[in-house]
Amino acid sequence: MEVFGRSPFEDDVTLAGICFVKEGQRYPDAFRVRDAISAASWLFPHWDADLAEGLLDDFELPRRRAIKSLSRGMNSAVGIVIGLASRAPLTLFDEPYLGLDAVARQLFYDRLLADYATHPRTVVLSTHLIEEISDLLEHVVLIDRGRVLLDDTAERLRGDALTVSGPRSAVEAFGRGREVLHAETLGGAARAIVRIDGPADEAAALDAGLAAEPTPLQRLVVELARSSRAAEPAPALLEEVPR
Secondary structure, eight states, X not given: OOBTTBOOTTOHHHHTTEEEEOTTOOOOTTOBHHHHHHHHHHHOTTOOHHHHHHHHHHTTOOTTSBGGGSOHHHHHHHHHHHHHHTOOSEEEEESTTTTOOHHHHHHHHHHHHHHHHHSOOEEEEEOSXXXXXXXXXXXXXXXXXXXXXXXXXXXXXXXXXXXXXXXXXXXXHHHTTSOEEEEEEETTEEEEEEEOSSHHHHHHHXXXXXXXXXXXXXXXXXXXXXXXXXXXXXXXXOOOOOO
């Protein structure tokens, strides 16, 4: 695998352009918050000290406190500060928000978007909170059990599926010839998530008298994962061999 056209293995130039912030990042026991920030500033050539100081204030991180004594949320915030202030051309965040409350997570998203707007670079964000970050995404890769189920632009995916509801017969008729990811019925009414080819399919749903709305990205991801698992062949059963 190449990064920036070079192999990253034992390549200091390439590695200096990569920042990986992982879940539960460990630091030397004696490290205080300010020690971690100082060490990071030596590693990343694009480091922005002013941004780091501002983020420390935003997340109310005590600079002199030992990292090992921090709460899980504060530990995550230290990683966020390093990841954003590194300004690394390739920055990877692996579940960076664990332990953060909703306010702190939104602060992270806001700071990430603002800094990306002024200093564009490749940011890879691994997360299970899809709906929270859906507005930030440019490209989505869905990995389930080691398999890539989805690899597409967020813009296209937002128009990939339609949630339709109305009379059961009309919903079923609309689903024929299309991929139905999920369907539920209640009496004579039904609701379904249907993959579509474009605006023409949406117009067809409306012409059929159905209520139609875009399917949220998180719901699309959930149904695609369920559909993929349902299509998996059942495991073979081992028969007992007579003695």
